[in-house]
Amino acid sequence: MTLLNELNFGLNLWALGGTGLVAGLLGSALGIGGGPIIVPMLTLALRLPIQVAIGSSLVAIVANACTATGMYTKARLTNVKLGLLLETATIPGAIIGGLAVAFIAPSILSALFGLVLLYVAYTMVVRRHLISEDGLSADNSFTPDNTPNSLSGSLANSYYDQNLGKVVTYKVTHMPAGLGAGFFAGVLSSLLGIGGGVIKVPVMHLVMGLPMKAAIATSAFMIAITTTVGALIYHYYGYIYPFIVAPLVIGVVIGARVGVELTQRAGGILLRRIFGVFLFLVALLMFLKTANLI
Amino acid sequence: MKSDESRLNNRLSLGFKLGIAVSLALVIIGLIILLSISGAKNIQPLVRLEQIPAAIVISVGILILLLTPIIQVIVAIVLFSKARNKLFIGISVAVFCFAAISLVIALI
Numbered sequence: 001m002t003l004l005n006e007l008n009f010g011l012n013l014w015a016l017g018g019t020g021l022v023a024g025l026l027g028s029a030l031g032i033g034g035g036p037i038i039v040p041m042l043t044l045a046l047r048l049p050i051q052v053a054i055g056s057s058l059v060a061i062v063a064n065a066c067t068a069t070g071m072y073t074k075a076r077l078t079n080v081k082l083g084l085l086l087e088t089a090t091i092p093g094a095i096i097g098g099l100a101v102a103f104i105a106p107s108i109l110s111a112l113f114g115l116v117l118l119y120v121a122y123t124m125v126v127r128r129h130l131i132s133e134d135g136l137s138a139d140n141s142f143t144p145d146n147t148p149n150s151l152s153g154s155l156a157n158s159y160y161d162q163n164l165g166k167v168v169t170y171k172v173t174h175m176p177a178g179l180g181a182g183f184f185a186g187v188l189s190s191l192l193g194i195g196g197g198v199i200k201v202p203v204m205h206l207v208m209g210l211p212m213k214a215a216i217a218t219s220a221f222m223i224a225i226t227t228t229v230g231a232l233i234y235h236y237y238g239y240i241y242p243f244i245v246a247p248l249v250i251g252v253v254i255g256a257r258v259g260v261e262l263t264q265r266a267g268g269i270l271l272r273r274i275f276g277v278f279l280f281l282v283a284l285l286m287f288l289k290t291a292n293l294i
Numbered sequence: 295m296k297s298d299e300s301r302l303n304n305r306l307s308l309g310f311k312l313g314i315a316v317s318l319a320l321v322i323i324g325l326i327i328l329l330s331i332s333g334a335k336n337i338q339p340l341v342r343l344e345q346i347p348a349a350i351v352i353s354v355g356i357l358i359l360l361l362t363p364i365i366q367v368i369v370a371i372v373l374f375s376k377a378r379n380k381l382f383i384g385i386s387v388a389v390f391c392f393a394a395i396s397l398v399i400a401l402i
Contacts, residue, residue: 070310242352
């Protein structure tokens with residue numbers, strides 16, 4: 001069946017808008033974009049061809065990430081410099097991942113990725129002692145006076161945490177690990193068609209020392225840049241249909257605004273647990289996909 | 295140094311919000327035009343002749359949305375240049391170039 005024949009059916013604008021709303025809410029609250037929600041909904045529930053579903057999802061993710069970044073940046077939650085620095089590794093990773101698609105079996109990669117996600121989810125949900133409520137380990141907070149005059153110093157940041165009612169300051173550590181994870185996130189996002197947020201957020205939080213909220217906000221900023229390239233490519237190839245994308249974008253923008261408000265008011269530990277549960281679900285989907293059950 | 299940081303955050307926030315506001319407005323206007331022409335129950339993914347004006351307005355909105363993050367990277371380059379922050383001018387330019395390269399590779 002050709003793509004044109006597959007698209008010869010009536011659209012349910014409410015279902016598309018509702019999908020966007022849920023994806024916008026979860027995507028912005030967790031810094032993951034929303035692709036794992038939109039693509040299955042469009043393909044399984046609304047029966048759209050996969051290319052059209054991915055193209056529409058990419059546009060919706062850009063809308064989500066831009067809405068979230070506009071709000072997070074104003075609240076000083078986004079670490080813009082760190083986001084740009086990590087993008088220098090993520091985008092080349094995405095290019096290499098895109099070129100490697102022909103040489104790597106996606107099913108094996110999905111299974112391995114699922115295992116990694118399970119471990120990260122366990123770390124996020126169960127290992128409570130690692131990081132305190134504001135997301136900072138004891139040796140990772142700093143005062144402006146002792147900020148080193150270096151790359152690490154210029155990446156140090158602070159923001160007002162509504163939930164804690166105080167200014168949270170932090171420095172960025174383990175930069176090489178962060179760049180490596182950014183590269184890995186880029187490769188996987190191209191190979192598996194996922195947003196890199198499921199890798200970036202845990203690494204920034206657990207390894208690089210960012211508070212959970214700053215990790216979510218910085219991930220959203222990075223996703224806005226990375227996903228735009230993919231969306232423009234799908235736009236160029238004609239896989240983006242305005243009447244499918246329009247209700248999705250409206251739903252996503254409304255959902256994202258609510259999601260950002262929730263993140264700003266929620267506690268760091270609660271966000272980590274919700275994120276951990278989400279990772280368990282994504283890992284489960286990866287295993288089902290590997291077994292060809294979905 | 296901190297005022298440069300604030301300016302960067304404020305300008306990027308404004309840029310992202312403006313991009314979203316303009317694109318959302320166009321998408322909503324396009325959808326209203328579509329609904330007034332076709333009604334809610336006669337809309338298919340493929341654009342019919344009478345629906346072309348609505349499709350054009352929505353497509354322009356989508357394009358503005360997709361250009362918003364790229365424009366913000368350019369804004370960051372300009373702001374880092376004004377602050378004479380050579381390290382982050384280089385990093386921002388690298389991000390812009392990598393994005394352009396990946397686009398070119400995907401399209402050829």
